[in-house]
Amino acid sequence: MxxxxxxxxxxxxxxxxxxxxxxxxxxxxxxxxxxxxxxxxxxxxxxxxxxxxxxxxxxxxxxVADLPLHNIKQAFLTEEPPRTVASRTLSTDDGEERLRRVRLLASRNGTALTPLLEQFLVAAWSHDEEGHTAALSADDEIALNFVIGGMLTIHRRTNDDDAIPALLNFLGSALGQACVARLRHIGEASA
CATH class of the missing domain: 1.10.10.60 (Homeodomain-like)
Incomplete structure (x- = not known):
């Protein structure tokens, strides 16, 4: 052949x-x-x-490895408000496609894949720009897993049309802003 x-x-x-x-x-x-x-x-x-x-x-x-998950970390490390960052990141064609794929992995449709997605998101967050793994403190590791799990829950609990507004609403809330502040702290520590 x-x-x-x-x-x-x-x-x-x-x-x-x-x-x-x-x-x-x-x-x-x-x-x-x-x-x-x-x-x-x-x-x-x-x-x-x-x-x-x-x-x-x-x-x-x-x-999952092919998804540009490191872009999510880079977007959140800017000094812009979280809602602005998320809105700008998700409104691009590749951002919308990335979100659609993350939703597929986090949804009831791909529950067996959710741990794999979480693993890659944690890895993306805990690597520096050269790809070296940063040593996260136990508290930072727990916080990172907690925030990522929470963000993925938003995707599991919403339909396609409501996902972005729900995520933006969460990021605008006091809890969302605290989560982003912690993500920035972890990201800066691993940079």
């Missing part, structure tokens, strides 16, 4: 499978997803899938 031919600009192997992963996750809970579903959505074959990934879990980890 010959190598697949791609039109210029078409995504290749791993990227096609990652895109297919998000398409399938939008329709079906991760717990019911199969490699066959992803392969069909990618219009590829199983051999190609297993050339790039060892399992569906491996693909899920690659898809």
């Amino acid at each position: 010959g190598r697949p031919r791609y039109a210029p600009g078409d995504p290749h192997g791993p990227e096609r499978f990652i895109n297919a992963f998000w398409q399938v996750l939008a329709r079906k809970p991760y717990e019911r997803m199969s490699v066959r579903d992803v392969v069909a959505a990618a219009e590829m074959n199983k051999n190609s899938f297993y050339y790039h990934f060892t399992s569906l879990d491996d693909l899920a980890e690659s898809a």
Whole structure:
């Protein structure tokens, strides 16, 4: 069998499978997803899938790692008010797509993936600009997990149309501002 031919600009192997992963996750809970579903959505074959990934879990980890989660940390470390930062960050095309994907991972549709998302968010927050892991204090680690869990709860408890307004309302509240202040403290400590 010959190598697949791609039109210029078409995504290749791993990227096609990652895109297919998000398409399938939008329709079906991760717990019911199969490699066959992803392969069909990618219009590829199983051999190609297993050339790039060892399992569906491996693909899920690659898809989450592919999200630009470090941008979230950078946005929150500015001196702007949290509502302004969130509104600006989420109103871009890639911000909306990133939010849609985070919502898929945090929703009831992807509950098995929520711990993976939390792990990557904590890692994004606890790494400096060169990618080195900062040693967080136990208190900072607990606070970081608490705030991230709370933010993901907002996504689980709202529908698509209400997610951004709910997040902006939370960030405008006294508790939201305290959470952002703590995130900034943790982010500056790990910079």
